[in-house]
Amino acid sequence: MAQQVMSQRESKMSQVYGRGCQIAGCSQLRKSGKKYCNKHEHGFHLKGDPLQVSIKISSLQRSTQEIQELFESNKSNPSLGDLKLALGERWVHLGKAVDKYLQQYESGIAGSKGQRKGYQVLLSLLKNAPMDEVLLLWSSFQRFEDDMPSMFVNQRSYKHQLVKHIRRISHFIDPALINKRTGKPIVKYVPEMSVPEVNTVYELLNQVFGVTGYQFSKAISKRVDAKEELDKRVRAALVGIT
Numbered sequence: 673m674a675q676q677v678m679s680q681r682e683s684k685m686s687q688v689y690g691r692g693c694q695i696a697g698c699s700q701l702r703k704s705g706k707k708y709c710n711k712h713e714h715g716f717h718l719k720g721d722p723l724q725v726s727i728k729i730s731s732l733q734r735s736t737q738e739i740q741e742l743f744e745s746n747k748s749n750p751s752l753g754d755l756k757l758a759l760g761e762r763w764v765h766l767g768k769a770v771d772k773y774l775q776q777y778e779s780g781i782a783g784s785k786g787q788r789k790g791y792q793v794l795l796s797l798l799k800n801a802p803m804d805e806v807l808l809l810w811s812s813f814q815r816f817e818d819d820m821p822s823m824f825v826n827q828r829s830y831k832h833q834l835v836k837h838i839r840r841i842s843h844f845i846d847p848a849l850i851n852k853r854t855g856k857p858i859v860k861y862v863p864e865m866s867v868p869e870v871n872t873v874y875e876l877l878n879q880v881f882g883v884t885g886y887q888f889s890k891a892i893s894k895r896v897d898a899k900e901e902l903d904k905r906v907r908a909a910l911v912g913i914t
């Protein structure tokens with residue numbers, strides 16, 4: 673039965689996609705049931721899209737710094753305090769939702785494997801990363817995307833790259849990546865992540881932080897504009913001094 677379902681899927685796919693990998697310029701054959709060849713299929717699971725570049729933590733540095741400067745200059749602004757309190761409450765709710773799901777999963781209520789892994793990543797995150805660190809990463813990503821939208825091939829690859837870093841700061845160890853003989857984790861710098869895992873982590877964190885980072889980004893852009901305006905006035909005034 674499963675075989676038949678697969679072959680129906682594959683025959684539909686070959687009608688739509690033919691036999692070749694769907695990446696322009698790639699001459700490899702498409703993997704059965706997939707849109708891409710081996711290499712590009714691998715890229716899909718590593719980066720969210722075969723054509724997506726990896727967003728390294730160093731490329732986020734500028735955005736992170738801008739967010740930190742915004743926080744610093746609003747240190748005594750009660751609005752920032754209120755915001756953090758409200759986010760903190762949502763963070764607590766997230767913890768409860770994660771516990772509840774994992775308990776249900778243990779008691780046999782069905783959920784997909786990828787979804788469960790997403791919840792396990794969130795459990796690690798809640799245990800190992802303070803909310804402020806997650807907020808900073810989340811907001812830095814939104815600021816980065818707002819500032820340089822061309823860095824992301826599509827929404828899916830954006831989510832994938834963000835969740836990859838969330839996973840990194842969660843210190844999650846994939847049980848599948850533990851060496852059965854030595855009991856030590858197998859070091860893998862870029863984990864492959866499935867779509868349900870990425871979506872689970874993203875959607876639940878989105879319920880906590882939402883568009884917060886985009887709002888920060890708007891505030892940062894305004895500050896940059898104001899500074900440039902001031903610089904222009906200073907330059908204009910200097911020219912006038914003889």
Ligand SMILES: [Zn+2]
Binds near residue numbers: 699708710712
């Ligand atoms: Zn290919």
